[in-house]
Amino acid sequence: MDPGPIDPLPETRSFFEGFVAQLEGPEGDAVRRAYIEGMFLASDDADRRGWIVETMCSVPQRVAVAVIRGVLAWNGVGALLLCHAPLLVIRRKPGGSNASARLLALKPNIHSGMTVGAGHFHQLEVPEQVTPMIEKFIQIVVVGIPRQDQDFERTPDSPGTTLT
Secondary structure (H helix, E strand, O other), X not given: OOOOOOOOOHHHHHHHHHHHHHHOOOOHHHHHHHHHHOOOOOOOXXXXXXXXXXXXXXXOHHHHHHHHHHHHHOOHHXXXXXXXXXXXXXXXXXXXXXXXXXXXXXOOOOEEEEOOOOOOOHHHHOHHHXXXXXXXXXXXXXXXXXXXXXXXXXXXXXXXXXXX
């Protein structure tokens, strides 16, 4: 669901470098809490939001710092290019490091979906959107079996599937 920045833009890398420095500072716990709280929309379930924030903030600070350092060190482009399995990236907003156009330029057979009305945890907030996307992806791209109510035609020159 959240692959991290696969092909980080310079401003994304700069943000995470600054974030690590802030996490290691005297206000690191407050910085982390604010960052996590910023992953939600006002419309996200408040009880779920509270549980997630508290759970994520219960991780030792040194572990949180190591995770963000890992995000900075991760070679997302290399990992993407080594991936030969069908891949679906589900996001909550367009643009940024994982913009569809950026990922398609690296891997033309990648699939991208976007949810509406949820923050970072869209699989928890809008499963009614995420689950059908995953099911459809598996059905068409992985299994190659059309739904009963639709006909699909595979073309020899295309790795994808075309509605007919």
